[in-house]
Amino acid sequence: MRDVGPADHNLDIVNTSQDARDEASREQAGGAVPPTEGQRRPVLIDPRALTGCRHRVHLDTAHPGTVANVPEDIGVQQRRESARAYREATRERLMAGGAHTWVHITPDAPASERAAATMRACEEGVDRIWGAVLPLEFDTGRRARSELLVRDADRGGYVPVIVVNHKVTDPGSGAVTSGLDEWAPATDPTRKVRAQLRDQFRLAQIYRMLQTHGHASPAALGGAIGYGGECILVHDLAAIMDQYDERFEDRLAVARGERATAPSQVGECRSCPWWPDCSAVLTDARDVSLVATGSRAEVLRGVGVRTIDALAAWEGPAPEEWQGDGFADTVVLAKAWLAGIPLVRRRPDVTVVRADVEVDVDMESYQEHGAYLWGTLLTEAGVAQPYRPFVTWDPVPTSDEARSFAEFWTWLTGTLEATLAAGKTFAAYCYSRSAEDKWLLDSATRFAGMPGIPTVAQVKTFINGPHWVDIYQAVSEQFICPNGKGLKKIAPVAGFRWRDAEASGEASMSWYCDAVGYDGEPDLDQRERLFVYNEDDVRATKVLREWMTDRAVAEVPLASEL
Template sequence: MRRTIISFIVISSQDPQDQPQAAVAELPPPTQGQSPPVLIDPRALTSCRHRVHLDAAHPAAVASVPEDVGVQQRREAARAHREAMRQRLMDADGLRWVVVDPAAPARERAAATLAACADGADRIWGAVLPLEFDTGRRGRAELLVRDAERGGYFPVIVVNHKVTDPGSGAVTSGLDAWEPAVDETRKVRAQLRDQFRLAQLYRMLERRGHASPAMLGGAIGYGGECILVHDLAAVMDQYDERFADRIAVARGELATVPSQIGECRSCPWWDACKAELTQARDVSLVASGSRADVLRAAGVDTIDALAAWDGPAPEDWQGNGFADSVVIARAWLAGVPLARRHETVTVQRADVEVDVDMESYQEHGAYLWGTLLTEGGVTEPYRPFVTWDPLPTRDEARSFAEFWNWLTGTLEATLAQGKTFAAYCYSRAAEDKWLLDSATRFAGMPGIPTVKQVRTFIDGPHWVDIYQAVGEQFVCPNGKGLKKIAPVAGFNWRDAEAGGEASMSWYREAVGYDGQPNLDQRERLFVYNEDDVRATKVLREWMTERAEAEIPLASEL
């Protein structure tokens, strides 16, 4: 193992005598009697403008909202990833490190960061920059990397999502030395939130005289194999414009109104916003996001106006789907959950049918493949293929191989008998990802198919996505998620808390990440997974047998 030369400067509230007072250059806080200053971090730059206003206007209300379980899990996963990367990065040879104490008060961490910059440390971990009460900026970087050629520092963030994809053209650097170069094996995965965060950190470093003139920043993503290098000059104008808008919103200088976007699903203010939008019959309830903006620009502010539209799509409408938006508006007014596109509802059926649903945990692997086999009107008991060894684990290869060989063995035996076969999932992207990923990660192990074999199956006629079939047959005013559509067919989940976010928490308990394994949570996951495969079965049978009689035609609304 290489010996690393590391210099620690740890500033904490327990050791005030160690604080380098001369390096402190805090901007003055507001004077007595003034309202608290408004500060925003980079998350606000890609957040809903109305949410930024509400969060700033009612901070106590936001603070009292319990944190969502899924958010807690993502936060914990991000923390674990950052810690793993810290340990990995500090294995670099010959670098002088400063590690700022994460338990110290923010003011002391900011002082430690500035002192380390002034001292010319090679790497600063846990950097916190002084609050800017006048501009409204606040920010922190997992890592500051010294620009050995020009002076100053590059901000580097550690994030728990992918920042590159296979391809070419990205500029990357190795972890041990800052050496940006074009990477012929990776392409950039667009992450505007990362670029804005780096841009804000750059502006804060720039103000203190510690920014590299090269205007570069870096992001270490999930997997932690390299640093993706961003040219911040390319995004700085957009950042400055966005920051000016959001800080004005947060300070109450610009008015905002609610409008439904994707973020609303996880927003604590959504119930209040939805009530306001419903009362106004706002068009964003049926055409959310940028489509609502296009419609408003065309004079369509309400669902009623969209439902009455007669003619081609507005000039600025992006892509297809305008006709569906009109139908969705009419369905909303009529109070119907679905509308048929065609006189006849069709869905692929077979002599032998297998429903499949997979459960994964973050990016660590797929621990459960649940199946349900039906032949001749008779459904066999639910059959799971599972590993309860905490992910990541090599035992995942064993459970995946058992699933794959049972599925393809059933397919081959069915075709050998001259019968038809179909395996069904709902929204195949996740299943396809883990089928291919498992074949790649466990290549050569017993029972593991090749990537080519997996690709042949998922691209073939026997792998059927019911989500795609629903989209082809129906206009869906409330969305096409399984938990939105299956109840229309009469199916309900046994567990009222069933859902992807909740299952992540159940899994942690089931395998004992935070203590002893909880066998009750394992059973809960089996029930949840079984209900998902049964919901898919009920849905396709309903499409075949009853949907035509129960769902109105879109043309009749």
């Protein structure tokens, strides 16, 4: 194994940005000559642009530097840092085996040097190349890098393998996987593919660039090492190359100003620095995407419905191209938006499970590493006891997480059993149970056999039983929510306010890093901040439930009345 370049740090390539243009104008990237003075500045498309917003591609290219000083969304920042750490851990794990010849291209050198080193390693037939950077293609507009290139010993050339910090498979069967140490694709009877078009398009772009230099394996395969790093998921790139080529051609035309775009609300908008500008444009236009986001807005525009006003006036069945249910709700959303109504009842009555003894539960986790805090609030006969957290401040993953989880589970089930033994009713509440269910099951699996840890069967009995109540489900079934169904959107309608103005799930990730001292000494003030945030979440669930019981019918208009 040999290293090429200085010490490691994360390489972040941004799409169609000033950074790309500056790099293109000053470097010969592995032999590709940038345009001379007087020629059109190049546009280079990163694979991430292929599954993102088309209008953002236009804005990033047409107005480089405009949002350069806008603070990066904290969630994006945290995901990037987590991905960097995961890639580095994966590199160390793979290279420790020593069964192959390796070239490690470290990322502090200029991109042109890294690209040249990548090409030299390919020409030498090195088994595995970590940190590969492909030469910039000023003519095609492509740029890409691959965490790993694996030599195809049977057919020659290289297979691109990317390392991503999300799941790429689920339990099941039918996926094609390979082991980490030897490239040997085979059908896997224990895994099924979790579709990730962004991964496939990234691999397709790397493959096209390898083809340019004659270093692509004829097998036309790519791989992805996902969260957990147990295997390489193998993608058949030949099956998606036509789709990739069409998408790339579209984004390149947008970036070059050859195709017009317009703002439209999509999921990406939540973390996009351009959103304040786009939001103002869409609001002024009363654009239909404000209540029917993404592809649903395109369906509506296709039948001539471009404004919220036109959607609110719709009569009759859903458009033929509309996918799934929910069209009637979307029309109601339009009416509520026009009237400024934050919540609409689906039916005359509002019901929610209530009990003699009620426990509100909210869990805090750090990415996929573990659940470090289980917050609880017990209420009996209308009187709430003090907030009670079960926590570990050892950075997760940690064996101490087993202790805090066991204490939480013992207390919760002990309260349940004592309540039923006293002839009273019991209910435990959460808001959007998927996260709590996941960590209940994961904790039982990871810490099986340790003191106080329930079996997976015991957890399943509880979460599938009558005593575990999801208030999010109750809200979804009984209300139409123009501003979204998140707890921080709904609880204020019931009169609840969080004490911390910056409270959010993503902000709490940053607080947690400080609280446990990932980057320095533990910050005790941030620990207290997390307790306050978690306590407010459990109290918000309680306030919302009681409001649904006592006041919702009087305060929320009925959909049929709009």
